[in-house]
Amino acid sequence: MSSIKQFQVTFDCAEPVRVGRFWCDVLGYVPPPPPEGFGTWDEFDRSLPPEQRGSAFACVDPSGAGPRLFFQRVPEDKVVKNRLHLDVRVGTGLVGDERLAALEAECARLVPLGAVRVRLLPADGQEESCIVMQDVEGNEFCLD
Template sequence: MTPVEVREVQVTVDCAGPAALCAFWCAVLGYERQAPPPGFDSWEAALDAWHVPDDQRDARDAAVPPAGASGPRLFFQRVPEPKTVKNRLHLDVRAAPGLAGDARMAALEAEAERLVGLGARRLQRYEPGGMDAGHVVMADPEGNEFCLD
């Protein structure tokens, strides 16, 4: 059997305001805004050096795990059309790993409350039962659904 090369993935999010959505997801996940390229002290300095017009400066942004942590890079790109239907792919934010029952739901509720304070919207709570351990469906500030799991 030929070995399969493991590849990294990047999660790309189409949005209206990349910088704001990047900041939201950094706060949700404990990520950091990707550092500017070598030779630049800030993204603003890089954009100035590259002569990027003001109206194109919020065209993209990226969030990465902090040093020593693992996870996919999140790339936010501005698109002209608004979100219109439910996501076919969404993130599950593991907010209560290892917890069950009331303790799990309490942890999920606490995280939901924190994220609402950051601009998220709570959409629906699913109670534990059967194969579902219980979760909360949320939407980020631009309406992209995600779950607190």
């Protein structure tokens, strides 16, 4: 019998701090404490060689329940659909109009943060409604 493993979700992106702060706002996550010897992450970042500054960002669930998110700068642009995406679970247990209202309310909260609404996938008799969105760099995610 295997034990449950902890994991982190890693995003390749052009602007790790910008994308990471967006996801902090979406999920209520926070940056972890800076490395020992540094008062802030900005102080740590300034200690790096210029080409490494702003190259990474992390955030964690303050309750400890969710996975750590890590954002790393990569040289190439995003050119195709994600093979993996996050489902932000805001409608769990809700159906019909009540579910749609919860999804729309969360969508309205996220758009001013930089999210883009892509489309509504309406309930089809097997699956409930969800809203497909993109984060500040175009990575797809769903409000589910």
